[in-house]
Amino acid sequence: xxEFFTISVIVxxxxxxVRLATPYLFAALGETLGQRSGVLNLGVDGVMLxxxxxxxxxxxxxxxxxxxxxxxxxxxxxxGAVYAVVTLVFKAEQGISGIGVYLFGLGFSExxxxxxxxxxxxxxxxxxxxxxxxxxxxxVGDMFFNHSLVVYVxxxxxxxxxxxxxxxxxxxxxxxxxxxxxxxxxxxxSVNGTRTATILLANMLAGVGGAALAxxxxxxxxxxxxxxxxIAVALVYFGSWRPAxxxxxxxxxxxxxxxxxxxxxxxxxxxGTASLATAAPALLTIVALVVIAxxxxxxxxxxxxxFVRGG
Amino acid sequence: MSNHIQTTHISNKGEHTMTKPHHYSRRRTIGAxxxxxxxxxxxxxxSSVASASGVDEFTVAVVMPSAANDLAFSQxxxxxxxxxxxxxxxxDFVYSxxxxxxxxxxxxxxxxxEEGYDLVVAHGSxxxxxxQEIAPDFPGTAFAWxxxxxxxxxxxxxxxxxxxxxxxxxxGAMAALMAEDGxxxxxxxxxxxxxxxxxxxxxxxxxxxxxDIEVGINYTESFSDTALAAExxxxxxxxxxxxxxxxAQMVVGAVGVAQERGVLWFGTQSNQTELAPDVVVASQVYHxxxxxxxxxxxxxxxxxxxxxxxxxxxxxxxxxxNNPDYEIPEDVQAAADDLIAQLxxxxxxxxxxxxxxxxxxxxxxxxxxTESxxTESxxTESDETEPTGTEAAxxxxxxxxxxx
Numbered sequence: 220x221x222e223f224f225t226i227s228v229i230v231x232x233x234x235x236x237v238r239l240a241t242p243y244l245f246a247a248l249g250e251t252l253g254q255r256s257g258v259l260n261l262g263v264d265g266v267m268l269x270x271x272x273x274x275x276x277x278x279x280x281x282x283x284x285x286x287x288x289x290x291x292x293x294x295x296x297x298x299g300a301v302y303a304v305v306t307l308v309f310k311a312e313q314g315i316s317g318i319g320v321y322l323f324g325l326g327f328s329e330x331x332x333x334x335x336x337x338x339x340x341x342x343x344x345x346x347x348x349x350x351x352x353x354x355x356x357x358x359v360g361d362m363f364f365n366h367s368l369v370v371y372v373x374x375x376x377x378x379x380x381x382x383x384x385x386x387x388x389x390x391x392x393x394x395x396x397x398x399x400x401x402x403x404x405x406x407x408x409s410v411n412g413t414r415t416a417t418i419l420l421a422n423m424l425a426g427v428g429g430a431a432l433a434x435x436x437x438x439x440x441x442x443x444x445x446x447x448x449x450i451a452v453a454l455v456y457f458g459s460w461r462p463a464x465x466x467x468x469x470x471x472x473x474x475x476x477x478x479x480x481x482x483x484x485x486x487x488x489x490x491g492t493a494s495l496a497t498a499a500p501a502l503l504t505i506v507a508l509v510v511i512a513x514x515x516x517x518x519x520x521x522x523x524x525x526f527v528r529g530g
Numbered sequence: 531m532s533n534h535i536q537t538t539h540i541s542n543k544g545e546h547t548m549t550k551p552h553h554y555s556r557r558r559t560i561g562a563x564x565x566x567x568x569x570x571x572x573x574x575x576x577s578s579v580a581s582a583s584g585v586d587e588f589t590v591a592v593v594m595p596s597a598a599n600d601l602a603f604s605q606x607x608x609x610x611x612x613x614x615x616x617x618x619x620x621x622d623f624v625y626s627x628x629x630x631x632x633x634x635x636x637x638x639x640x641x642x643x644e645e646g647y648d649l650v651v652a653h654g655s656x657x658x659x660x661x662q663e664i665a666p667d668f669p670g671t672a673f674a675w676x677x678x679x680x681x682x683x684x685x686x687x688x689x690x691x692x693x694x695x696x697x698x699x700x701x702g703a704m705a706a707l708m709a710e711d712g713x714x715x716x717x718x719x720x721x722x723x724x725x726x727x728x729x730x731x732x733x734x735x736x737x738x739x740x741x742d743i744e745v746g747i748n749y750t751e752s753f754s755d756t757a758l759a760a761e762x763x764x765x766x767x768x769x770x771x772x773x774x775x776x777x778a779q780m781v782v783g784a785v786g787v788a789q790e791r792g793v794l795w796f797g798t799q800s801n802q803t804e805l806a807p808d809v810v811v812a813s814q815v816y817h818x819x820x821x822x823x824x825x826x827x828x829x830x831x832x833x834x835x836x837x838x839x840x841x842x843x844x845x846x847x848x849x850x851x852n853n854p855d856y857e858i859p860e861d862v863q864a865a866a867d868d869l870i871a872q873l874x875x876x877x878x879x880x881x882x883x884x885x886x887x888x889x890x891x892x893x894x895x896x897x898x899x900t901e902s903x904x905t906e907s908x909x910t911e912s913d914e915t916e917p918t919g920t921e922a923a924x925x926x927x928x929x930x931x932x933x934x
Contacts, residue, residue: 231768235761329628338599339782339805341789432757437786440756440779441597441628477765480758483748484715484765494721497751 223487226358232481233362233474237370240473242267242432242444244373246451247458247465248380249424254455255384256417257397257521258306261317263425264448265324266298270426271433271443272328276335278434279342288369288430295426298324299419306418307411310525321448329441336439344437345369369431376424380462393417397519400526410526425451450504457507459517468507475500587621588830590614591642592651593635596753598627602779602799603816607653609800610818619823620649629654630754636660643668649829650674655723661687672834674825676818677724679838688825689838690818694724694777694798695731695882696843697814697850700869701796702735704811705773706743707862708794709736712772713744717762719753719778728777728798728814730882739865746771756783763787785810803853812852820847844874 222228246263253260260266270291278287302320305311345367349355354364384390395403396410404410425448432447433439450472458464479496482488488496590611594604604627611623624642629635635657642650643664651674652661658675662682665673669686676690705714714736718729733745746769748762760783763774767787775796776784782805788795789806797803797813821839828837841847850870852858858866872878 228769231765235764239757239761333597338605339601341786341805344786344790436757436760436783437790438756438782440754440782442754443756445752445755445757476758477761480748480761481765484746484762484769486746489747490721493749494751 223481223485228481228485230358230361232477234365235477235480236470236474237363238366238435238473239476240469241366241370241373241435242428242447243451243454243469243472244466245369245376245428245431246425246448247454247469248373248376248462249421249428250452250455251458251460251462251465252380252384252393252417252424253421254522255397255460255519256393256414257400257519257524257526258414258418258421259313259317259452259523260302260320260418260421260425261314261449261452262298262302262320262324263317263421263451264444264446265321265328266295266422266425267429267432267444267448268324268328268442269294269298270429272331272429272439273426274430275342275433275439276331278437279336279340282343284343284345284434287434288427291426291430291433292423293426295423295429296419298426299422302422303415303418306525307414310527313523313525325442328439328443332439332441339438339440342437342439343434345434367435369427369434373431374466377462377466384462389413389416394519396526397521400521400524404526404528414526450500453504453508456511456518457504459511460519472500472503475503588619588648588826590620590623590649590651590826591645591647592623592625592653593629593638593642593657594625594627594653595630595635595656596628596779598625600779600800601782601797601802601805602777604653604779605800606816607651607818610816610822613817613819614822614826617823619819619826632656632660636664639673640664640667643671643673646671648672649826651676658682670834672825672829674822674835679840681836681838685836686834688828688835690821690825691838691840692724692727692816693840693842693848694728694814694816695734695880696873697798697848698728698731698775699735699738699873699880699882700843700850700866701775701798701812701814702732702737702745703739703869704735704858704862704866705732705775705794705796706736706738706740707865708811708859709740709743709773712793713746713766713770715746715748715763715766715769715771715774717759717766717774717776717781717784718747718749719780720751721749725777727882731880732775732796734880734882735869744770750780752780753778754780756780759783760787764791767791767793801851803851803855807853807855809856810853811856811858812850815849815851816841817847817849820845842873843870844876 246267250260250263273294274287274291277290278284298320305316306313347365348368350364354360384393392403392408392413395408396413400410429444433443454465454468454472457468479499482496483493592607592611594607596602596604598608599605608625614620615623626638629638639650639652639660649672653676655678658678658680661673661675665684665687672686674688674690677692679689679691681687681689716729716732718725729747733747736743736745746766750758750762752758759776759780763784764787766774771793773794774784774788777798785795785802785805788809793809795806795810797810799816801813801815803810803813818841821841825839869878
């Protein structure tokens with residue numbers, strides 16, 4: 220067990236990378252939309268935890284995975300509504316209130332888990348679905364076309380998000396309120412209305428991302444996400460606020476995590492080296508943010524700024 | 531076979547009305563959300579034993595890093611205290627769970643001491659530094675700390691450890707005999723403490739039973755990353771593993787993979803059969819009550835601490851509990867029973883040493899005693915990645931000496 224560069228190991232690693240990238244992708248695509256409209260949400264991880272718990276709970280109690288996903292999405296919408304009120308009506312500092320959302324999600328998901336489930340109990344997990352034709356391509360099929368449905372949904376959302384942002388009236392409004400809300404407002408675009416829509420969508424996707432994680436594992440634990448939501452926020456910067464960039468970042472992160480894991484499994488890295496290697500994905504994030512710092516121009520100009528007419 | 535499945539769930543809606551989690555505020559409040567969140571986190575679960583200072587009753591308070599029903603480290607202590615309560619050794623106990631923030635745990639430990647509990651257990655080696663500060667302030671209170679064998683030279687602190695390599699060795703041998711043509715994968719959290727002992731013991735046992743077997747070890751570097759533990763399990767199975775094992779609370783994810791992929795699983799710390807009834811073969815279960823009853827008898831007699839204790843196969847503190855629904859081949863069971871007998875009597879040692887590499891059992895090191903008197907800390911057992919305060923201090927001191 221020490222050879223990484225064999226076909227079967229590489230196929231398994233790439234497949235794992237794609238699988239691992241999925242929760243990041245959902246959350247980061249949502250956050251991209253939110254940030255393009257000028258709203259930063261650092262509470263993504265908390266919303267993911269709530270989405271994960273409710274999806275797990277529904278899967279445990281009702282065994283219906285579709286309902287489980289809907290539960291994850293619904294709890295995301297609820298959290299989005301709360302966050303919209305906090306940031307748009309009360310114009311709270313976005314960075315701080317996002318941390319509040321995170322801590323709320325962390326504590327509340329843990330409390331509910333303890334109250335409603337208690338001890339670790341396995342729930343149904345998502346089955347893999349091999350896509351016809353494409354799934355039968357040797358190697359490539361195993362890497363990319365033999366995953367659970369949520370993986371395909373996440374990837375399909377990338378072009379959809381790009382299309383919405385760049386080629387629809389709604390997307391135009393989103394970009395306008397994210398760059399120059401005053402100008403958008405003077406043109407009759409509802410700044411807070413547009414932002415409410417993006418906040419709801421972003422939080423719903425965060426909830427779905429959490430659900431994807433819990434249902435892929437078929438379990439829930441305290442702090443199940445382990446910071447996925449925070450990495451997702453970083454991946455938005457990494458991807459320069461573009462869905463394709465976010466996809467690239469998510470896949471890179473997933474592949475790096477999968478590769479490090481495979482190296483450890485194969486015994487290629489052990490001991491202290493393994494500990495260092497485990498930190499590689501986090502280091503990547505930091506490096507990426509340093510690089511991005513030079514591309515600040517691409518950041519939505521009104522990010523984190525509450526809109527006050529005439530203000 | 532001993533079939534001692536513990537499914538006692540002490541929750542706020544549980545049947546043990548006296549024994550409720552006792553939560554201290556764990557996060558500072560930053561704005562309304564957090565206030566609400568904190569209120570939710572503590573609501574309905576705060577309770578304390580009114581008779582804590584009762585003259586005749588012996589009451590225990592325990593602070594632990596993960597959930598009381600984690601099917602792992604924390605639960606092993608709760609189950610043990612339950613058994614002590616049943617046999618009358620203690621009258622009652624309270625606990626604070628999920629104390630992964632050491633400062634919060636320290637607050638809880640101090641409060642319990644102030645409230646007059648007869649024994650305050652700091653169940654997590656990362657709490658050592660706090661205990662070292664708190665214990666001298668309460669000379670009349672007995673404290674216990676594990677997994678650790680250091681008592682800081684304080685006569686009101688006891689240490690307790692688990693020779694988890696012994697059960698690991700037995701189950702590793704069973705795994706090798708049941709692996710058929712496959713390999714073995716072991717998933718650990720961080721390479722320290724009884725997790726490392728277990729992993730190394732398991733590997734040594736497997737190799738002793740089948741010298742050519744492939745054994746892979748993957749430390750996820752986290753006690754809480756369930757997804758990564760699942761991914762480690764998946765990569766092992768993809769690589770041809772037919773038997774998996776692992777230790778710490780994040781292995782729940784890995785057990786799920788074992789169940790889904792139909793590979794065998796060996797558990798440790800608590801009985802993990804209920805997680806995956808089809809594939810769990812056996813679990814090494816910690817029976818802390820074996821040493822706690824001795825410790826408590828000492829406290830009742832006036833000796834508040836100063837000793838350290840060790841659970842192992844020989845003193846019955848470690849028990850291999852089989853899954854009653856899994857039929858273990860007779861020759862495998864016979865081999866396991868033989869190893870248990872040999873390890874219990876001291877005729878065989880695992881060859882695994884704290885901080886050392888797994889060695890072949892023939893290259894024997896020192897035999898394991900039932901009571902250890904070492905001063906070395908046993909490492910961490912929770913979400914903490916840093917070494918304990920004392921370990922850090924010792925390491926620094928050693929480094930300084932070397933440099934000087």
